[in-house]
Amino acid sequence: MESENIKCLIIGSGPAGYTAAIYAARAGLKPIMYQGLQPGGQLTITNDVENFPGYPDGINGPQMMEDLRKQAERFGTDVRYGIATDVDFSSKPLKVTIDENKEIEAHTVIIATGASAKWLGLESESRLNGSGVSACAVCDGFFYRGQEVAIVGAGDTACEEASYLANLCSKVYMIVRRGEMKASQIMQNRVMKNPKIEILWNSVTDEVLGEFAVEGVRVKNIVTGELKEVPVKGFFVAIGHEPNSKIFQKYVNHDEQGYLKTIPGTTKTNVDGVFACGDVQDNVYRQAVTAAGTGCMAALDAERYLVDEELH
Known part of the structure; x- marks a missing residue:
């Protein structure tokens, strides 16, 4: 050698x-x-x-x-x-x-x-990475001020980033896989009390919508199987x-x-x-x-x- x-x-x-x-x-x-x-x-x-x-x-x-x-x-x-x-x-x-x-x-x-960054593994997520999809709210949240966004995750980081986004954005949808969070109680309380944050429980991301930039996210409820489209301009992944x-x-x-x-x-x-x-x-x-x-x-x-x- x-x-x-x-x-x-x-x-x-x-x-x-x-x-x-x-x-x-x-x-x-x-x-x-x-x-x-x-x-x-x-x-x-x-x-x-x-x-x-x-x-x-x-x-x-x-x-x-x-x-x-x-x-x-x-x-x-x-x-x-x-x-x-x-x-x-x-x-x-x-x-x-x-x-x-x-x-x-x-x-x-x-x-x-x-x-x-850990990703969900969706084709649409990787295709729109940098065009509305991000793994860093602190880096990219500013670009979506006054707009609606979604964030995936249930730990302390996800809660922290959701709170950060709520200071900038008009609405934050938080997509949580289970009926409970992994985050510490104090962080959970912070997001639950924030009127700008809506938590979608028992939910997973089915698809990130949009051809050239994020236009929305299709969310699936894993209990009922119901699919619902949420119009957002930014999609943040905070799963670690x-x-x-x-x-x-x-x-x-x-x-x-x-x-x-x-x-x-x-x-x-x-x-x-x-x-x-x-x-x-x-x-x-x-x-x-x-x-x-x-x-x-x-x-x-x-x-x-x-x-x-x-x-x-």
Whole structure:
């Protein structure tokens, strides 16, 4: 197997990975980045980003990622296509296998592999993704102010996002599979008391309606079998995210959902020289700007680690 020995390897290429690359490259770490399965991360399936500082008129998600990539490359980051398929963090240097056929030996590894939204799996949902279908109310709710929307989910996140949408939208339909919610009592009370939120109990999404943009949702009551069409302009899926962390879990501490654990106030994991940033270690905020912030922290943590390693 082909092998390469480097100072700093960055795995993943969203706002966290690119920001880490900018800082690491400027610090002279000569980082190599492997972009992963979805170069640019979740923002490449987001049409308009209006909440990232510095873009007064907003920016197209793929364009923003392209700008970040160019900035990382300008300072000397070696950006490559490829997927990390295995790791061995049991000894130094740290070993990462790329595409099952190349081994990178790295003194530091920055994990920025993000998290993937869970979807319902409907053809209409994927076809209209970015044209009214979204997995982030905080990111996209603003586009539907004064309009009617629907949200699927029954946990704390779904309740939180439904409440957020109710502040912006004229009406929020909450589609809940069972006759009860999984959310904490306080969150349930909040949505049930909100006059703008209508909960459709024992219901599932049969189809998202609309050819080029969301025009409505067909909802099926699983008790009666009744189908009903609800006219909405936005359709939000809040059934959870899955961190892209499987290959690291053997070595890196993680919570029950798979999010990598970092020492509070840092991006350090339990493995020396391994740092985690962005959505792979953040199940609370999940914003581009917070991901970028932790990417900066990871590069600074990696740089300090390398300096300490040389001193000892």
